[in-house]
Amino acid sequence: MFDYKLLAALAAVVEQGGFERAAQVLGLSQSAVSQRIKLLEARVGQPVLVRIAPPGPTEVGRQLLNHVQQVRLLERDLQRQVPALEDGGMPERLRIALNADSLATWWAGAVGQFCAEHKVLTDLVVEDQEVGLKRMRAGDVAACLCGSERPVAGARSLALGAMRYRALASPAFMKQHFAQGFDACRLARTPAIVYGPDDFLQHRYLASLGMQDGFLHHLCPSSEGFLRMTEAGLGWGLVPELQAREQLASGQLVEICSDTPIDVPLYWHHWRNGGQLLAQLTDHLRHSAHHWLVPL
Amino acid sequence: MFDYKLLAALAAVVEQGGFERAAQVLGLSQSAVSQRIKLLEARVGQPVLVRIAPPGPTEVGRQLLNHVQQVRLLERDLQRQVPALEDGGMPERLRIALNADSLATWWAGAVGQFCAEHKVLTDLVVEDQEVGLKRMRAGDVAACLCGSERPVAGARSLALGAMRYRALASPAFMKQHFAQGFDACRLARTPAIVYGPDDFLQHRYLASLGMQDGFLHHLCPSSEGFLRMTEAGLGWGLVPELQAREQLASGQLVEICSDTPIDVPLYWHHWRNGGQLLAQLTDHLRHSAHHWLVPL
Structure with missing residues (x-):
């Protein structure tokens, strides 16, 4: 069997973002943690950590x-x-991309009670789909x-299910640019907001209106921003x-062209042999996601 | 003088996140853009782009x-x-970390009107302080x-000025853990939420209550999440x-220990010779930030 003390040290350094x-989490001195990592590297015959801040796993470290x-x-x-094995009831951690x-919207509401009931802590990683699957x-x-x-x-x-997006703007923005009514050509010449280089939703929306060219945009990599x-x-x-919802109800935001939503499907990827907790979370999402997502 | 057609191609590839x-933005074919980048690399004698998706600048590319x-x-x-030089009124882009x-909170409100009046598009980059300054x-x-x-x-x-943070939790969380009143030792054994490995606010808060050890936490790298x-x-x-504010007013969130805020100072770093637009934005922030931030 592997020496799990060494592997636990590696996991703690990566999960906690530092030695x-x-x-602290392991209840050891910092030099004891370093020692365990070095021992692990000696056994494996190559580095398991990239020593940057925060430290990241090497390829073999990741495995x-x-x-x-x-x-x-x-x-x-x-x-x-075998409840007698219970090790003091430390909550399990699930790392999820x-x-x-x-x-920014439905995730916490969907998993909150599940995490509390099952004593799960989550390490969340925000990634677009390609990186998440990698x-x-x-x-x-x-x-x-x-x-x-x-x-x-x-x-x-x-x-x-799918998240439903709507093309929104403030009433002041609409008044400034579309006082004479909505016009797709004009829209392509007003500034858009784009989440990042992989966000093509605004492109898709313009394309759906027949506009294929580039457009002016702010880049803002934050949902709330x-x-x-x-x-x-x-x-x-x-x-x-x-x-x-609140902004649409109060009129603080308006749909720039009425009822032209874009639905983006969402898939939950999980290990086939990920243990019972992951299977339960999967079941929980299967049965509750429809509260927030529209059917595909 | 440099060949600015080539430099503009480099800037467009990096800003737009791809060839x-x-x-599209330059109104050229994709192969013309590639050609300009190759020509630039031949002149500089080394690569200016790292060919990943999205492409990033090399060290010399960044310069x-x-x-x-x-x-x-x-x-x-x-x-x-010299208004005659005006090149069709393309808005200026400002890249800001x-x-x-x-x-997630005050930035858009603070700069919204400024950007509209001065026709500025912003490329925002979310970074913690060390990376932002780098x-x-x-x-x-x-x-x-x-x-x-x-x-x-x-x-x-x-x-x-400073952003004021308060240690908050839901009433259900308070009832579950602090039905007998607040207790710092108990707090250190309930799950916290931490933004990422560089977020030590929760540590500081616990330390201010005399708790120095590690604690359980979720990791959630999203302000709204x-x-x-x-x-x-x-x-x-x-x-x-x-x-x-709304959650505190409605009682959806409560301060876990009354009136124990932590203030985090915010500094605006800007080039000394960054041109008039940056100087104007700096002035604008100097005079308006107090609407959202507390005095240092």
Whole structure:
């Protein structure tokens, strides 16, 4: 068997983002943690950590972390069957990659009670879909919520529903640019707000109106910042309906062209042998996601 | 003089996050953009782009971008003096690094009208302070809003005020853990929410209550997700007062220990010779930040 004290040290350094906090969590001195990492590297014959701030796993380090995470989930199942094994009731951690807009809107409401009841702590990683699935493949996360359907090897994907986006702007923005009524050509010449280089929602929306060319835009890599910039009249942008309900009801934001939503499907990727906790969370999402997402 | 057609191609590829969109914005074919980048690399004698998705500048590429950005700001000043030079009124882009909580709260309100009046588009980059200042030093951004006071070479820093954070939790969370009243020892054993490995606010808060050890926590690298998780009762966390006003007023969130705020100072770093637009934005922030920030 592996020496799990060494693997636990590696997991703690990566999860806590440093040796000092890893030592705190493990109840060890910092030099003891360093010692364990060095011993692990001697056994493996190569570095397991990239010594930057915060430290990140090397390729082989990632494979070890993947293994630790799987073992932990299996241990958890065993503990339920053999309660005497219970190690003081430390909550389990689940590392999950998800898209920024889900995290900014429905995610916490969907998993809150589940996490409290099952004593789960979550390490959330905000990634667009390609990177999220790459992390999944590398074993860096146990699950990934993203817009891509195709599962990675060893995992399953479950369609949860779609987030509905609407193209919104402030009344002042509408008055400034569309006092004579909405006009797609004019829209393409007003500033948009774009989340980042991988966000093509605004492009898709313009394309759906027959506008294929480039357009002016702010870049704002924050869901809430995106909404604030829209409210402040800096530009128009596709905002999750879930996030703008109050603003739409109060008239603080308006749809720039009535009832032209874009639905973005969301898939839950999870390991096939991820243990009972992950299977339960998957079931929970399967049954509750429809409260927030529209059917595919 | 340099060949600015080539430099503009480099800037467009980096700003647009790819050759295809750069070509759109420049009104060129994609192969023409590639050709210009190759020509630039031949002149410089080394690669200017790292060919990943999205493409990033090499070290020398960053120096060239730095120069392009400075020249653009100076051109803008010249155009104001010699209006005939106006090149069709394309808005100027300002690339700014800032902390996630500012972007999620007061930033858009503070700059909205300024950007509309001055026809400025913003490329925002969310970074914690060290990385933000590193980008500033590399010339990758024109300004940086962060918690670190010391300016990088060639730049000035201006104290804008402080964001006030309060330790908040949901009433259900309080009832579950503090039915017998608040207790710092108990707090250290309930789950917190932490933004990321560089977020020590929760540590500082616990330390201010005399608790020095590690604690359980969720990791949630999203300002709005952080708030949603707090509302959903997943844990307690330090939330900007600006962001939780409604929740505090409605009782959806409560301060876990009455009136124990933590103030985090914010500094605006800007190039000393960044042109008139940047100077105007700096003045604007100097005079308006007090609407959202508390005095230092």
